[in-house]
Amino acid sequence: METIIHIDKLIKRFPAGNGFFTALNNVSLQFGKGEFTGLVGPSGSGKTTLLNIIGSLDAPTEGEVTVLGQSIAHLTHKESAQLRNQSLGFIFQTYNLFPVYTVFENVEFALLLRRMPAVERRKAVLEALEWVGLSDKAHSKPAQLSGGESQRVAIARAMVKKPALVLADEPTANLDSKNSHNILQTMQRLNEELQTTFLFATHDEKVMNYLRRIISLEDGRVVKDERFVHTKI
Amino acid sequence: MLAFKLAFKNIMGAGLRTFLNIAVLSFAFVIIIWHNGVIDGWNQQARKDTTEWEIGQGQVWHPDFDPLDFLSYQDAHAPLSEALQSEVATGSLTPILIAQASAFPQGRMQGVVLRGIDPQQKILKIPAHLLEREDIKTPALIGKRMAQSLKLEEGDPLLLRWRDKNGAFDAVEITIVGVFDANVPTIDGGQIWLPLQRLQDMTGLPGEATLLVADESFTPSELSPWVFRSQGYLLSDLNAIIQSKKGSGAVLYGLMLIIALLAIFDTQVLSIFRRQKEIGTYIALGMTRRQVVGIFTVEGSTYSILAVLLGALYGTPLLFWLAKTGWAMPAASTDMGISIADRIYPVYGAGLVFGTVALMVIAATMVSYLPARKIARLNPTDAIKGKIQ
Ligand SMILES: Nc1ncnc2c1ncn2[C@@H]1O[C@H](COP(=O)(O)OP(=O)(O)OP(=O)(O)O)[C@@H](O)[C@H]1O
Ligand SMILES: [Mg+2]
Numbered sequence: 208m209e210t211i212i213h214i215d216k217l218i219k220r221f222p223a224g225n226g227f228f229t230a231l232n233n234v235s236l237q238f239g240k241g242e243f244t245g246l247v248g249p250s251g252s253g254k255t256t257l258l259n260i261i262g263s264l265d266a267p268t269e270g271e272v273t274v275l276g277q278s279i280a281h282l283t284h285k286e287s288a289q290l291r292n293q294s295l296g297f298i299f300q301t302y303n304l305f306p307v308y309t310v311f312e313n314v315e316f317a318l319l320l321r322r323m324p325a326v327e328r329r330k331a332v333l334e335a336l337e338w339v340g341l342s343d344k345a346h347s348k349p350a351q352l353s354g355g356e357s358q359r360v361a362i363a364r365a366m367v368k369k370p371a372l373v374l375a376d377e378p379t380a381n382l383d384s385k386n387s388h389n390i391l392q393t394m395q396r397l398n399e400e401l402q403t404t405f406l407f408a409t410h411d412e413k414v415m416n417y418l419r420r421i422i423s424l425e426d427g428r429v430v431k432d433e434r435f436v437h438t439k440i
Numbered sequence: 441m442l443a444f445k446l447a448f449k450n451i452m453g454a455g456l457r458t459f460l461n462i463a464v465l466s467f468a469f470v471i472i473i474w475h476n477g478v479i480d481g482w483n484q485q486a487r488k489d490t491t492e493w494e495i496g497q498g499q500v501w502h503p504d505f506d507p508l509d510f511l512s513y514q515d516a517h518a519p520l521s522e523a524l525q526s527e528v529a530t531g532s533l534t535p536i537l538i539a540q541a542s543a544f545p546q547g548r549m550q551g552v553v554l555r556g557i558d559p560q561q562k563i564l565k566i567p568a569h570l571l572e573r574e575d576i577k578t579p580a581l582i583g584k585r586m587a588q589s590l591k592l593e594e595g596d597p598l599l600l601r602w603r604d605k606n607g608a609f610d611a612v613e614i615t616i617v618g619v620f621d622a623n624v625p626t627i628d629g630g631q632i633w634l635p636l637q638r639l640q641d642m643t644g645l646p647g648e649a650t651l652l653v654a655d656e657s658f659t660p661s662e663l664s665p666w667v668f669r670s671q672g673y674l675l676s677d678l679n680a681i682i683q684s685k686k687g688s689g690a691v692l693y694g695l696m697l698i699i700a701l702l703a704i705f706d707t708q709v710l711s712i713f714r715r716q717k718e719i720g721t722y723i724a725l726g727m728t729r730r731q732v733v734g735i736f737t738v739e740g741s742t743y744s745i746l747a748v749l750l751g752a753l754y755g756t757p758l759l760f761w762l763a764k765t766g767w768a769m770p771a772a773s774t775d776m777g778i779s780i781a782d783r784i785y786p787v788y789g790a791g792l793v794f795g796t797v798a799l800m801v802i803a804a805t806m807v808s809y810l811p812a813r814k815i816a817r818l819n820p821t822d823a824i825k826g827k828i829q
Contacts, residue, residue, distance in 0.1 A: 255821075259821045262724065264723070264724060264820045264821050264824070265819075265820075265821050284728055284729060284730075288723070288726050288728040289726070290726075291723075291724060291725065291726040292725065292726020292727075293726070295726075297721075297724040297725070299721075299824065301717070303717055303718070303720070303721040303724075303824065305718060305721070306453065306718075307449050307450055307452070307453030308449060312449075316725060317725050317726070320725065320726050320727060364725075
């Protein structure tokens with residue numbers, strides 16, 4: 208399997224008081240194309256920090272992180288924006304939709320940053336809304352959607368550009384059980400159909416049941432790395 | 441283009457606050473154009489009237505003449521040189537003799553300035569031809585302000601006393617043969633216009649003049665000791681007053697503009713604070729920070745563009761109506777010492793309109809850029825969570 212993320216002896220420290228707080232301590236991991244993997248662990252174990260560094264929203268303190276062949280530590284602002292725009296999708300616990308845009312425009316936004324012709328763009332947005340089953344809500348505003356629907360819009364926004372890698376930080380934390388299963392099934396389907404790599408940070412037992420690999424973090428260290436040939440469901 | 445589309449959506453999403461910002465800004469916009477239009481209209485009218493009634497295309501002065509120093513009138517006169525005489529003969533110059541005198545309307549005494557003018561002159565709009573009266577020994581013209589202040593009408597007599605060139609007092613009764621209506625106070629208030637030759641006789645200064653008014657066919661050459669005063673020179677007082685009026689008006693609408701800009705600034709600061717999550721999300725979706733700063737800056741500029749559009753919507757009919765009906769000047773303003781018509785018709789030049797639009801857009805962009813710069817220093821991971829103070 209093609210490896211798309213290399214992490215070698217990653218250390219992340221944050222300034223805290225007079226000294227430093229080590230959020231990630233000597234993490235080495237590799238992720239292959241098409242994985243459906245979760246980072247789990249207690250609160251404060253470093254899950255979000257690791258996702259942010261992989262997403263080049265934050266920089267490593269020490270060690271080497273390579274995502275899709277690009278060394279995160281050495282990217283300029285512009286290059287890391289380019290990487291996110293071309294190859295990464297983000298899904299957040301709080302959905303982070305743009306309140307003044309319609310569902311269609313929220314999804315379209317990801318494509319506006321690429322100079323894609325309007326006709327193609329429209330086709331892609333409608334297709335992405337179909338993936339998540341929200342074709343009929345294209346003209347709604349985020350305020351009119353339920354939590355589950357909002358998160359599905361966020362998934363469509365992350366997926367519309369068919370990124371190589373989707374980073375999802377607690378995507379189900381604000382959802383009830385039914386909606387959680389719904390969006391996980393949606394992501395699982397997209398993972399299989401489009402070969403998109405999914406990387407989650409989660410506490411949620413429901414999520415873990417879908418994962419094919421679970422990496423356990425504790426105090427910034429990897430304490431377990433398990434693979435499942437078949438998902439538990 | 442993307443930034444404009446986003447900006448438009450975002451500020452429309454802000455509702456009432458947006459409307460208030462735009463309303464105040466558009467109000468400042470319309471007032472600036474109107475105020476400057478009034479002053480420009482006044483300026484044009486005043487220049488035209490002053491040129492037509494008083495200064496012509498420039499004047500040739502006796503070297504001792506100082507219009508502000510009444511005492512200089514006594515000695516500031518001389519016979520015309522040959523060169524000047526030939527210009528007068530072709531009609532390029534018309535001589536004017538100025539002398540001081542006392543008038544006695546209704547038994548009061550009032551200092552006046554006598555101005556002798558050629559009844560056949562065509563350079564100034566003063567109706568000098570009315571002075572061609574065989575039946576009246578000393579016909580005189582006055583302006584309507586003078587007529588009001590002396591309570592005189594056409595046909596009324598007025599007693600004048602003056603000193604001739606030897607300092608001897610003499611007196612005569614003049615007859616008002618015409619009252620002209622000009623907006624130029626310097627040829628009206630305190631001025632009495634007499635036939636040039638009659639005034640030369642009265643003062644014992646035959647063939648002499650204090651100044652000569654030029655028309656466009658006159659080309660100034662060596663006139664020594666006489667001095668040529670260009671139109672620009674003669675209009676410089678007017679220009680100074682217009683400039684100071686512009687300045688004092690600028691304080692008023694500058695204040696309005698500042699209030700409007702503060703409102704935008706405040707809105708921007710607040711929106712950058714409240715919309716951190718959105719900012720973080722823009723970055724996560726692949727925008728550079730510079731692009732996000734651009735979005736927020738353009739948002740501020742969009743206020744000004746919408747304000748201009750709104751201002752154009754209600755301002756265009758309003759300003760046109762004001763330009764048609766004019767702006768009535770209070771009676772007291774006739775004492776300002778420079779030309780003011782009873783009504784001023786504002787003039788809105790393209791330069792004024794485009795200049796004001798540019799001012800609005802640049803100012804709004806600047807006050808939006810200042811708070812937006814903060815975004816560039818934002819940590820995206822904090823912004824996504826919306827936890828920055
Ligand atoms: N910007 C920061 N500055 C200082 N400390 C930070 C910062 N971001 C994270 N930390 C610290 O690093 C540690 C790991 O944080 P992280 O958010 O990665 O945890 P997590 O595993 O995602 O937790 P949770 O499950 O609660 O989301 C925490 O102790 C946190 O306080
Ligand atoms: Mg977390």
